[in-house]
Amino acid sequence: MIGILCATPEELAALRAVLDLDVPGETHGPFEVWAGHGLALARCGLGKVNAASAATLLLDRFEATTLIFSGVAGGLHPELPVGSVLFGERLAIHDYGIVTAGRFTATRSGVIPFGAPAAALESVSQQVRETLVRLRDAVAPTLGHPVQLGGITTADYFLNCGQTRDELRAQLGADAIDMESGAVAQVAEAWGAPLYVIRTLSDLAGEESQVTFTEMEAMAAKNSAACVKRLLQIIPN
Numbered sequence: 001m002i003g004i005l006c007a008t009p010e011e012l013a014a015l016r017a018v019l020d021l022d023v024p025g026e027t028h029g030p031f032e033v034w035a036g037h038g039l040a041l042a043r044c045g046l047g048k049v050n051a052a053s054a055a056t057l058l059l060d061r062f063e064a065t066t067l068i069f070s071g072v073a074g075g076l077h078p079e080l081p082v083g084s085v086l087f088g089e090r091l092a093i094h095d096y097g098i099v100t101a102g103r104f105t106a107t108r109s110g111v112i113p114f115g116a117p118a119a120a121l122e123s124v125s126q127q128v129r130e131t132l133v134r135l136r137d138a139v140a141p142t143l144g145h146p147v148q149l150g151g152i153t154t155a156d157y158f159l160n161c162g163q164t165r166d167e168l169r170a171q172l173g174a175d176a177i178d179m180e181s182g183a184v185a186q187v188a189e190a191w192g193a194p195l196y197v198i199r200t201l202s203d204l205a206g207e208e209s210q211v212t213f214t215e216m217e218a219m220a221a222k223n224s225a226a227c228v229k230r231l232l233q234i235i236p237n
Contacts, residue, residue: 002235003064004041004228005054007180010217011071012043014225028057035062044180047156051180055187066235067188067195070228072220073152073176074159074205076169082204082216083145085223086176087132088152088197090121093182094172095155110186121151121172127236128194135231145223150175152199154182165205177205196231200224
């Protein structure tokens with residue numbers, strides 16, 4: 001079983017349009033899951049708690065052995081325009097850590113922060129990366145937007161600040177920011193399940209991001225969903 005996650009109604013609509021999952025939804029707590037033909041699709045909602053909870057549901061109740069997260073993100077890379085597609089080859093959470101003397105220091109998530117290593121993008125497995133390279137090569141000629149592998153960092157906030165965007169880019173070398181991928185990566189690692197993260201830039205994480213996000217989310221969600229459809233054709237069994 002392959003578990004597929006997204007966060008927003010627009011992302012869900014884009015996925016349902018390409019996945020041909022004509023089955024009734026099942027309600028499990030706050031989540032609705034559409035399961036059939038070896039797939040289980042769920043909209044988790046926004047943020048790390050929702051994402052981790054829904055990922056665990058798919059891994060446990062639906063016995064998913066692979067996870068995919070499809071959706072939109074804010075851009076951190078100055079050369080990537082709205083509509084660019086990023087496949088997560090490096091993932092992180094950057095709002096977990098320790099506060100000392102009035103200063104917050106981000107550390108690796110899920111461990112005791114005292115003496116923990118600083119937050120950093122962590123590479124996916126070689127198998128996942130090789131599959132993402134194949135996916136990039138398959139969709140790039142036809143998608144009409146830049147497609148590349150890159151780093152995605154996660155936090156429980158919508159970034160609407162150019163200064164913070166530039167600082168995150170400098171500190172982590174990330175290409176995009178979202179609110180879920182790092183949490184799903186932590187759950188997937190705990191369960192030993194490969195995770196494929198597909199994100200399309202709906203905004204550039206600056207002061208006008210909320211406007212661009214509203215205008216571009218549907219387009220960005222469709223780009224990511226198209227990549228999921230192609231990924232399902234090449235993903236290792």
